[in-house]
Amino acid sequence: MTGHFIISLDYEIHWGVFDKRSVEEYRENLENVGNVINRLLEMSDKYGVKLTFSTVGFLFATDKNELLKYAPKNKPSYDVKKHSPYPLLETIGDNEEEDPFHYGLSGVKKIVANGNHEIGTHTFCHYYCHIPGQTVEQFDDDINSAVNIAKSKGIEIKSLVFPRNMIDVHESSDQPLLNVLKKHGITSFRGKENSFIYNIHTTKFYKNWLVLKFLKFLDAYVSVTGPNTYNVVKINKDNEVINLPSSRLLRAYSDKFKMLEPFKLKRIKRAMTHAAKQNEMFHLWWHPHNFGAQTDENFNTLEEIFKTYKSLNETYGFQSETMTGLTRKIKAAR
Ligand SMILES: [Zn+2]
Numbered sequence: 399m400t401g402h403f404i405i406s407l408d409y410e411i412h413w414g415v416f417d418k419r420s421v422e423e424y425r426e427n428l429e430n431v432g433n434v435i436n437r438l439l440e441m442s443d444k445y446g447v448k449l450t451f452s453t454v455g456f457l458f459a460t461d462k463n464e465l466l467k468y469a470p471k472n473k474p475s476y477d478v479k480k481h482s483p484y485p486l487l488e489t490i491g492d493n494e495e496e497d498p499f500h501y502g503l504s505g506v507k508k509i510v511a512n513g514n515h516e517i518g519t520h521t522f523c524h525y526y527c528h529i530p531g532q533t534v535e536q537f538d539d540d541i542n543s544a545v546n547i548a549k550s551k552g553i554e555i556k557s558l559v560f561p562r563n564m565i566d567v568h569e570s571s572d573q574p575l576l577n578v579l580k581k582h583g584i585t586s587f588r589g590k591e592n593s594f595i596y597n598i599h600t601t602k603f604y605k606n607w608l609v610l611k612f613l614k615f616l617d618a619y620v621s622v623t624g625p626n627t628y629n630v631v632k633i634n635k636d637n638e639v640i641n642l643p644s645s646r647l648l649r650a651y652s653d654k655f656k657m658l659e660p661f662k663l664k665r666i667k668r669a670m671t672h673a674a675k676q677n678e679m680f681h682l683w684w685h686p687h688n689f690g691a692q693t694d695e696n697f698n699t700l701e702e703i704f705k706t707y708k709s710l711n712e713t714y715g716f717q718s719e720t721m722t723g724l725t726r727k728i729k730a731a732r
Contacts, residue, residue: 399631399731400715401674402724403707404642404681406518406588407438408559409453412499413524414685417481421499427690428499434689435505437697439512445704446711449515450721452559452588455522455544456483457502458551461493468547470539474523477531483523503551510553516720518557519544519584527575528564534574538581545582557721558587559683565589566597567641576639586725588683589643593623596644618649619661625669627678630724631731640725645669645681648703650688651695663699667706674716679724 408414411431412421421428442449459465465487473484491497494504509515522544525537541558548555558579566572567589579587590596595613617623626645634640646666651659666682673680682703689696710716719727 399677399727400717401627401677401710402630402679402727403447403670403673403710403716403718404450404679404721404724405447405718406450406452406557406559406681406683406721408520408561408683408685409435409451409457409502409505410520410524410685411454411457411502411687413454413456413483414520414561414687416483416486416524424687427687430690430693431502431686432498432505434686434693435508437689437693438686439508439515441697441701441704442514443512445708447704447707447718448720448723449509450518450557451506451509451515452518452520452557453502453506453548454520454524455540455547456500456524458506458547458553459501460503461501462487462490464547468522468543468550470522470536470543472536472539474525474529474532474536474540476526476529478529481526481529506551506553516557516722517548517553517555518559518721519548519555520559521561522547524561526561526564527572528562528566534578537575538578541578541582541584545584554583556583556585557725558584560587563588563590563596563644568597579639584639585729586640586642586721588681588721589641591623591626591644591646592628593626595623618647619655619658619665621665621668625672625680627669627673627676627680629677630679630728634728635732640728642679642681642721642724644683645673645679646683648682648684648688648700650684651692651699653692659699663702666703670703670706670710670716674710674714
């Protein structure tokens with residue numbers, strides 16, 4: 399199998415940051431998500447790139463009634479209540495026209511209409527699997543809601559991205575989460591980078607948190623952890639639900655670290671080239687709202703990445719795929 403280029407986008411609007419920032423505090427980024435989606439589709443058409451939009455289930459709802467109709471009875475009982483988005487439902491508008499920060503069906507429809515991309519799930523309520531207090535049964539109910547609201551719009555959910563990447567495939571305690579995916583017909587998920595600075599169970603590790611944060615920051619510009627590309631057939635030899643681990647978060651353009659931007663791009667191009675030559679997967683991800691500010695600068699970076707893809711595609715047969723597209727190929731190859 400040739401190398402593959404995967405892009406997954408955590409499509410969430412305010413539901414991705416509701417427990418960290420209010421709409422007002424992040425307004426510019428959130429307001430531009432619709433425009434970012436349009437430009438993503440346009441640029442992907444130009445370069446023949448496929449995208450996987452891992453979408454929060456709330457965004458599929460036409461209005462609040464419909465959202466509540468699909469919401470599970472058994473909601474996540476986090477010890478720290480602020481992580482539950484359900485109390486916020488009382489304050490949001492009734493539909494997308496009134497409140498484009500909490501509904502997103504028009505964006506979902508545009509992606510589907512394009513025909514080249516995949517709509518996956520980012521859980522129904524931006525569910526946190528590693529926050530204490532919640533249970534696997536609650537996760538199961540959440541995924542059930544996510545799959546059903548999508549089905550009501552004619553969309554079959556086959557792939558998943560865990561909010562805040564709260565999955566650790568090396569922990570046996572996380573196996574039941576993968577069983578839930580299997581039960582609901584989800585065939586792949588985005589795991590974490592294999593390197594230890596990314597791959598630490600989120601509930602266990604806090605004491606060297608700042609050191610890790612710094613290493614992750616550094617790793618965006620210079621190689622701390624290597625290319626993080628994977629032989630996906632080999633790593634999924636025994637997996638029922640296919641793990642498509644992250645290679646890299648595409649960090650938003652930063653004025654503060656402007657002079658480091660060329661290093662960020664170079665690091666990504668090198669890893670893509672490595673994947674293409676070694677017939678491995680390079681999996682890039684970010685959130686549409688990351689491109690909501692300094693949109694032109696961010697799209698300039700992305701266009702450079704897409705040009706690199708195009709050239710690797712011509713030279714090495716490097717292929718762009720959706721998560722489910724690649725999952726099918728992996729299952730056929732083993
Ligand atoms: Zn998210």
